[in-house]
Amino acid sequence: MIIYELAVKGRINKAQNISTTDTLNDIPQKLRRKKRAYLPEVSELQAVRHYTQLSQKNFSIDTHFYPLGSCTMKYNPRACNSLAMLPGFLARHPQSDDSLGQGFLACMHELQDMLKEVTGMQAVSLAPMAGAQGEFAGIAMIRAYHDARNDTARNEILIPDAAHGTNPATAVMCGYRVKEIATDKNGDVDFDALKAAVGPQTAGLMLTNPSTLGVFERRIKEIAALVHAAGGLLYYDGANLNAILGKVRPGDMGFDVIHMNLHKTFSTPHGGGGPGSGPVGVNERLLPYLPIPVVGKKGDTYRIFDEHDIPQTMGRLSAFAGNAGILLRAYIYARMLGKEGMVRIAEYSTLNANYLMKMLEQAGFELAFSNRRATHEFIVTLKKQAKELNVTTLDFAKRLLDLGYHAPTTYFPLLVPECLLIEPTETETKDVLDAFVAAMTTIKKEAEQNPDKVTQAPETMPVRRLDEVRAAKQLDLRWPAKENNA
Amino acid sequence: MIIYELAVKGRINKAQNISTTDTLNDIPQKLRRKKRAYLPEVSELQAVRHYTQLSQKNFSIDTHFYPLGSCTMKYNPRACNSLAMLPGFLARHPQSDDSLGQGFLACMHELQDMLKEVTGMQAVSLAPMAGAQGEFAGIAMIRAYHDARNDTARNEILIPDAAHGTNPATAVMCGYRVKEIATDKNGDVDFDALKAAVGPQTAGLMLTNPSTLGVFERRIKEIAALVHAAGGLLYYDGANLNAILGKVRPGDMGFDVIHMNLHKTFSTPHGGGGPGSGPVGVNERLLPYLPIPVVGKKGDTYRIFDEHDIPQTMGRLSAFAGNAGILLRAYIYARMLGKEGMVRIAEYSTLNANYLMKMLEQAGFELAFSNRRATHEFIVTLKKQAKELNVTTLDFAKRLLDLGYHAPTTYFPLLVPECLLIEPTETETKDVLDAFVAAMTTIKKEAEQNPDKVTQAPETMPVRRLDEVRAAKQLDLRWPAKENNA
Amino acid sequence: MPFIPHTDYEVKEMLNAIGADNIEELFDEIPAELKISELKNIPSQLTEMEISRLMHERANQDNTPICFAGGGAYDHHIPAAVWEIATRGEFYSAYTPYQAEASQGSLQVIYEYQSMIANLTSLDASNASLYDGASALAEATLMAVRANRKSKSKRILVPRTVNPVYRKVTHTLVKNQGIKLEELNFDLQQGLIDMASLPAEPGDITAVVIPLPNYFGVLENVDELTDWAHKHGALVIAVVNPISLSILTPPGEWGEKGADIACGEGQPLGIPMSSGGPYFGFLTCKQALVRQMPGRIVGRTLDLDGKPGFTLTLQAREQHIRRSKATSNICTNQGLMVTAATIYMAIMGPDGLEKTAIASHGNNKKMLEKLTSKKSITRTFNQSFFHESVINIAADNASVLKKLAANNIVGGINLKSDYPELGDAILVCATEKRTVKEIDFFTEQLATAIAS
Amino acid sequence: MPFIPHTDYEVKEMLNAIGADNIEELFDEIPAELKISELKNIPSQLTEMEISRLMHERANQDNTPICFAGGGAYDHHIPAAVWEIATRGEFYSAYTPYQAEASQGSLQVIYEYQSMIANLTSLDASNASLYDGASALAEATLMAVRANRKSKSKRILVPRTVNPVYRKVTHTLVKNQGIKLEELNFDLQQGLIDMASLPAEPGDITAVVIPLPNYFGVLENVDELTDWAHKHGALVIAVVNPISLSILTPPGEWGEKGADIACGEGQPLGIPMSSGGPYFGFLTCKQALVRQMPGRIVGRTLDLDGKPGFTLTLQAREQHIRRSKATSNICTNQGLMVTAATIYMAIMGPDGLEKTAIASHGNNKKMLEKLTSKKSITRTFNQSFFHESVINIAADNASVLKKLAANNIVGGINLKSDYPELGDAILVCATEKRTVKEIDFFTEQLATAIAS
């Protein structure tokens, strides 16, 4: 049922309905809406029941193991939510005087400091609202840097072919051309290809390390030296920071600018698609271009820095201060981890990934890079199953749903055929990993003996496999506009 | 899975684990626990996931139509919950000084006043923690009244056979014998039987009006006069107050004492079995015996009244002040209803019940009292189906679950064979009622054509029909005491 | 109309179907002279926006003072997950699980709760909850009277070291059934039951109530008391604090044979203080006594396919089946609180509970040291305690507590009316939540209040 | 270990299985010289109890002042049900619905959201959200450039009556793609775009941005502006307040043909102000432009059995498929906020939204009357407004606002740096939540602050 199907014309929620004697007489008729907007007219109970029922149709961390590679689906502590939603935080207008926000600003300032420390960068801005916006801020800063030096011939950003789609999309939004760099057979950047590509036209290189292939880029120092020598800068896509937190820092690897995905590494909720938060960190080179606002401190007082304080800023990215409430959640999480807890995240997410990789290998699954350590994630390829049994990664993914597991990331990165990118995270138990291996093994057997079971999956979900072609061809993007039933 | 099955020895939730250097050295060894209590050792994520998954195995108002007769399963406004859980309310210690509780006490005092008004009584105590405790308080007050007059020969409480089980159980807890009064064929108290039973041994009469048969006791004034004339008092079981709120008041009917079920009429949550709240109201006769505490007001200041203020009190019923947080929810609800809303509750719950009764009758179901108006509930009897088709009320109830409806109350009241006591409440839409009639009709057909479908139901629930005999014979009331898995 | 979904059009349709002209007609069986026209003394309806404003004002008015009071309601930390999950609609808005197949969530939670609380008390079986600690004691005494078939006297010995309100509530609830509650006095130096004062020949006793810790926070000699009671044919009813049981000897292990019944207040297990309720009473017992338990009980059984599931069981003890012969009149209990407590215990685990108990004990110790460093404050009893203690102050305790309240401190519980022999005595408590800074602040404020 | 469930025993077992001696060995591919030994400048871990205490202190420090500021973030009432449901784990902790069959909840919510917001703006299609109102405007301009194939100039006219920060953000986000944002000035008496000032021969314009209400709260002549833009071959991008659309002409009905794209800030629809985020940007458009939309879109389709279901669609526009040729780089959007907004709109319904708009408008009117009853306060513009307005005060506005803050009032937004020509101007707003008492209090405090 769609909420509109529950609606009846004239139904009103009186408890939410302000009684007012005010009129709109002073608003010219031609600016007044003629016909009421078609919104559902349902009771509060109907709405509560409908959305509660809908929620139950979701898999989520709170209900299922969710080993979605590159997404870091770890436990989102409930305390982060309830404390970030204290009335004092919710009620703060973003443009209220700093004197009315010292509590909030203290958290933000401390968060900036903690993120500086874990990334090894000189300064952090919390402004970007997700990873992709962090990337934008980063590449725009690189551009501002070159522009400030009148080094305007650099029109190219180098990006490994394993990179996330946001990387090339971002480079283009910043007015750059994208040059793809191949990956070698061990999952590292093809160093020769990189060497050949670097040149005076190179504005910078975007790199994810550990990469989206689930391996650590071992020649990172050489890569950094190469790019820097050519006058380019290095951008670090921090989506995989979880794997190395407290072990090794992007700043120390030689990166000039980095974004973090707080909704991954710092466990803020994914919310069915967002909001996230993508703070950027920079070294000295890019300090003058940091996006605003940034929280500063004078004596004991916190203050919001704007274009007056950072005149060369690459600019503003949001109407106010980014996803403040998400930043609060990340702050709370970071304080609960502390210095001791942060490094353990890297350790135990890596332990879980390597264990799961080993167990799946033992169960007969083919690894994309069997001679490499897993980082916090790793890749299984089902190309054999696809070829020999005609059972694809998509089929495996759907069948996993039936067995009570959210599927890993499928078909990404693009260069590994029929791949599953598996990221268990540090918050899952060994028992869960073992059970997941058992489920994968079951499906493997089914694929061999009873392939229909897999190719027809799922069978236990609210719907069976959906017709995506139809969805794109016969566009149905909204409930037809009409009136609520009488 | 039981939570213990998820546990592993040595697993610790560090975020909830206070680090302390304190010792127990000063506690004698013989008073110290030798072996750790066997409690589950699970991670916070495991606990969150486990209990979130469990919650999804419940039907509830927020997810299903729940027409459980006598239980008033109406919408529990979410605002009542979130406002009652504001930090200022949660943090109040029950024995903190009145000066630190004026906000809370103001709510309680106003709630007392509102409940006085809707019941037509002289005074209200909020102390009882559920309906049954309200009954206890009421009957104990009746006893205190007779005792105070040295009228000690009265050892009997009269209770109609349709009454809820708590009524006779309560009378016994107060040291009384119970005399049952028969019901006549129209669902009223058998007046002649009552007349015959009333006498000098009569301490009082407990009556639910509207009765649990879903009809209003029309001769209530005569009944009251009869019992009063014999020196007995009248107790009103307010479980069905929803049906008459703002239309007619127990005090005006002649009752001396009444309890209310705030978890029914005032929409506080049922919480899977409680907590409830069962305030009592009294007329002048019983005023001196009111249970404590009661909230009083002096000038602008609220104060808790105790045995010093009400020296003849029947006593205390709880360690502190009853289910305070539930009372807050009832207060919030009452204020949102206001005088206008309260009477509408009676009107629309009655409208829904009469409509549903009519539609079910038209669908071919047999009513227990087809010549009577429904109050906010009514009774269908399936004795024909039970006899002719061997499909019982229990079977219908289980099959309803499959069709997405919680079953009405079954086999209560005891005197109507194979009965369903159906209470739709005022917060459900006509559409829901129509759909419920359709579901009942479907089952009726199935019972005729395909009875297995009904007698084997449910088939879509987390478990199939449970072996209750085994449950009572092979008692398994706890997970076997052992240690968590290593 | 708040919470009523009907449109005018629907109302008309429904009345048509019923065959009535208007809604009022549906009330035509109610004698006209009884009907009222209006609820005069009730204010007009508020929108959610308006009531929100009012409730925020009132909650802010009551503030969040620093709490040094215990006496049955304790200011422990509660993990955020507890109430975020307990208030999910599926738990919050469900009824008592009468339709087991549609209530496996609530039922399993209760089964898990029964397991945990039985383990905590080291007894065999638990019910699904009673109203609160005080009424649980009353039910325990009634249960003991039913269970102790050998005893005819209905005499229950109740030490004065049991929470005085619990004794009052028990009296209220059992007095009409011929049960006699007899007091045992305590030692004024030690704050516990004087073993020497127990009669050598007590006669027929049905049960003895033994608190641990007792109301003064002091630890009773539970082994000796238990054995003494059993020797004289009495059942033992333990009144215990569930958090303390992570470090103190559980009732099932008291003396030679263990207590027979344990009960108490569940509030410390994840329930906010919230002006005194809703909390929940717990009740556990030895296997042999199960059928005398009041209240609901959940059992594990099998479904038609042999798959395990949960259901209410032993319902023949209850009022809805047994009516006047039921073990108690209780019907609605405190289900949601039990849900919260179960989640709390699962999240805390044995280690978390133990640390909470140790830190609370340690904080009380630190507080006592601090307080008694002031000349005007002395410790009343000299025995081991859990996490609260009685102090004597050199001023009128009622007015001192008022002064502390004015400084946003709940300074403890005034014992004068219940224990006049103790003089200006206050029962103070420090849970794991109290910081050194707060204890210092309290000490200074208390000393100042005494002096002024 | 916070949030890590491993026991020592399990770690050993797992290392054994891997064939490693210790966890550190798993990091052996990282060059040793890069590794750090410790995170020095990070404080030690806090328990939940400790962080709770800290966060309560900080939240209390910021208090809950009375808010008369708007400017893109509004203090509307939010029904309790909205966030109690939106924060349910199943919504809160799910990822983007990539596995449609296991995400029908989120997907249907988005589909319902798309339907509601399309109806509110009277346009054909909506995406699933963008970051916020400001970045939505930037995306709308990029979309217009892609969509207006006839125009080559990449010139976008942006009136100065559009929120200045939106203009800055748009500039930041589009400047590297050769897009030219050209300002349109406003009339100093009216506070809106002067139609007379529009060029008769504007040349090739790609799009015109039209706000309603504009940043000053004033209602622009949207019909004339729309027709003018269309006449010159430009697309029209509407920037609108969603609450106001329950009473104001929706973009789809502006002028002869209606606006082509509408965008704006979703915060008024049930999202708390919370220091500026997370909010969400909405974006709707005419059917013909759908394939130029940035961000995710949910479509309704059928499953294998022909049963309707929901899935992400038109993904070929997006970065994860199209990479450098995507319509935008956006990936994670503001899903949870959209969930909340959908529940908000469902609970409020058309009538509730309308009443909210009317009451807000009415309150602003009352506030203006009150304020301008003071000699030191004047209204800056003389045109119709929605629920905020600009006032001029006879004192330095920065220091006046500081004084109000000291009295726990957020007195509005200082316009001096963005609109120096307006003098000591403040943008004030009164939503439906403001009471007459608060407005009176504000008036007196403001007058006093000006005078002092």
Ligand SMILES: Cc1ncc(COP(=O)(O)O)c(C=O)c1O
């Ligand atoms: C490797 C990588 N880079 C960038 C991103 C983009 O981050 P966001 O979705 O927060 O914009 C992601 C997120 O999926 C990612 O996995």
Ligand SMILES: Cc1ncc(COP(=O)(O)O)c(C=O)c1O
């Ligand atoms: C008619 C009637 N009386 C009394 C009660 C007992 O109320 P409670 O369950 O709150 O103790 C009930 C509750 O089911 C009832 O329906």
